[in-house]
Amino acid sequence: MRDLSGKTAFVTGSVQGIGLEIAKALGGAGAAVALHGLASAAEAEAAVEAVRAAGAPEVRFFAGDMRDTGAIDAMLAEVQAWGDVDILVNNAGIQHTAPLAEMPRAVWEAVLAINLSAAFHTMQALMPAMATRGFGRVINIASVHGLVASKDKAPYVAAKFGLVGLSRVAALEYASAGSKESGGVTVNCIAPGWTETAIIQPQIEARAAAHGGDRDAGIAALLGEKQPSLRTSDPAEVGALALWLCARVAHNVTGTTIPVDGGWTAQ
Template identity: 45%
Template sequence: MTNLNGKTAVVTGSTSGIGLAYARAFAGAGANVVINGFGAAADIEKERSAIESEFKVRAIHSPADMTRPDEIAGMIALGETTFGAVDILVNNAGIQFVSPIEEFPIEKWNAIIAINLSSAFHTIRAAVPGMKRRGWGRIVNTASAHSLVASPFKSAYVAAKHGIAGLTKTVALELAAHKITCNCISPGYVWTPLVEKQIPDTMKARDMTKEQVVNDVLLAAQPTKQFVTVEQVAALALYLCGDDAAQITGSNLSIDGGWTAA
């Protein structure tokens, strides 16, 4: 079991879904956590307090907007001033928009690049000096199967996730001599409330049953015909933050039911 007692993890986009699973996994291993993201205040407080009560660690919430570099720097500073360090950084915040490229709204392109790619640059830039001073750090970036392959009508998302893969490699090389690793995880379709909520509309739009939507639309690219779970993604991130993964850096680790094997 990975032991993160005394460590602090900052996880962006962590008020639900994969990000919340990351935060809970780190807390379960003994780390204090800074969660980040939007949502109803009561819902965020429920998750924050649950982490503290279940895992006997401290958890705080930063509402930092991932399109604003000043707020991102403030989030890292909040972690350092509250807990004395930011040892683990997970870049997970992301949004999606689907459109033919000639119709793709410019503001949507800019927002996806800012949140899915540029925010990772800003968090890493802010967190690395402290990691270097302490001589230890773990950076995990949530990429996607779309960091390795493309799908039509997702130009901004695919470009951002390919960018995350390149950023990961560059940061890994720069920090290799400082006992700081940087890797990315590339999930396929993960079962989250966001995915589940898409099913009824897709059933209606395509005149399909729920089973047809799941197997023939959502899981069409995944040979296992099974969703990845948030717990599986979080378990991989947790492993990457342990001592056994000290020599894994600059890697792009797929967890996609075989999607990118073809």
């Protein structure tokens, strides 16, 4: 059901964290994987080796600044020359916290460009060929902040809400492409809550220090504010969900946003 042999996946922001785990899951199912990120040569090679070790038959790294439309176009041309993209995962993103009145305009523009506009550009470039082939999967990594807001995150929340809306429009436009047999073309969002990535480690460490070094207690204190399960998610769990969405049996799962948030958005 989850055999992706013969398919090619392109995962943006995939040298670490959620993006890398998604790339490993897809590669482990037999897909050739195009990785992406702003990374050193050593970081890129480490990511390539990790995805290859997971079972991917082919892996290649592509660099590109997602704020720059010219760079995106050039990168996509290279990716498409390498292989027809059947699975697109838009994971690249940045965040900056500050009150609305103090948010730098340049930060607003950068967050919107990377977290939202870049997904529009990749989808616009790659989805028509998916429709022609009768199979395609677009998985956009949104956030609980694409469903609910938090203070001091205006550009991030705006971008993630926009990504959810963009995904719904694309899902409707491509809903009739392909068939049950071919797998169709679907567009979905995954909306993680607190997930064990590098971006939250400083917050966990600070909370743990306030609880005598007890990391579990620190996590519970941090998550208790919003995530009822009091448990973080592992990036590999998001990877497993992304892999399921790529299965042909998921041909009618489109236009959805699936929270992985321990009940955060159920409140």
